[in-house]
Amino acid sequence: MSRPLRIEYAGALYHVTSRGNERKAIYREESDFNLFLDTLAEVCERFNWTIHSWCLMTNHYHLVVETPDGNLSAGMRQLNGVYTTRFNRRYGRVGHLFQGRYKAILVDKSAYLLELSRYVVLNPVRARMVEHPGDWLGAVTVIPSVS
Template sequence: MPNPRRVWFPNAWYHITARGNRKTDIFYDEHDRFKYLQLLREAKHTYPFHLHAYCLMSNHVHLLIETIDTPPGSFMKEIHSQYARAFNKKYGYVGHLFQGPYKAHLQGDVNAILQVSRYIHLNPCRALLTLEPEAYKWSSYPHYLSPTPFYSDLITTKTVLSYFKDVKQYESFVQLANKSTSGHPNNG
C-alpha cells in the first residue's frame, strides 16, 4: 500500500521519527551518531530547514524540524539513504536499516511545538538512560543550556526559547515534566 501523501507548506513544523528495522539499533557507536549529525548538517545546506530539537537514541531518532522552501521528504529520504549505505558498508550488512519511511507529524500550534520539544529532550530520561536530560550527549537539550553549544550551526534554539522569559524558564519547563515521569520505564 502506498504511503499517504504528506501535508506540506513553507514554515511547517514536524516531529519526525524514524526507527530501526525490527526495532534494531541504528547507532552502534559515537561515530555512527556523528555521521548522522553530519548528514543532517549537509542536508541543511542543500535543502535549508531549521532543526529545533533532536535526540539520537540507539534504535530511533526524533527531530523537530521547521521547513523553509522544501518538503521534509526531499531531505529525509536523502539523509536516511546515505546513512543506511554508510552503516551497511561499515558493518558489512545488506538490506533495510530503517523500519519503513520516516514518520512526520505536523505540529499545529505553539503549544504542540513546545510539548514536542520537551518530549524529545526527555526521551533519554524516559528510556532510563539518564536521570538528567542535559547529561545525554546525543540530544539538542545541552544546546539550549549552553552559551557555546556543540554543533551550533546545526541546531536553532532561538525560536523555542523566544516563548520563555529566559533559558532558566525553559529548563524549568523541561525539568517539571522530567520530575513527574522519573522512574517510569518507557523506551520513547
C-alpha cells in the same frame, strides 16, 4: 492500498521519527551518532531545514524539523538513504537500516514547539537511560524565539 500523501508546505514544522529495522540499533558506537549528525547537517544545508531539537536513541531518532521550502519528503529520503549507505559501508552490511517509512506529525509551531522539544529531549530520561537529559550524548534543543 496506497500510502496517504504527506502534507508539505513552506514553513511547516514536523515531529519526525524513524526506527531501526526490527527495532535494532541504528547507532553502534559514538562515532555513528556523529556520522548521523554530519549527514543531518548536510541535509539541513541542502534543503534549507531548521532543526529545533533532536534526540538520537539507540534504535530510533526524533527530530523537530522546520521546512522553510516545504521539502520534507525529499530531505528525509536523502537523510535516511545517505546515512544507511554510510552505516552499511562502515559495518560491511547490506539492506535496510530503517523500518518502513518515517513518521512525520505536523505541529503548530506557536502552540507546541516548546512542549514538543521538551518531549523529544526527555526521551532518554523516560527510557531510564540517564537521569538528566544533558547526560545523554544524543539530545539537544535549540529553540529560537517563536514569532
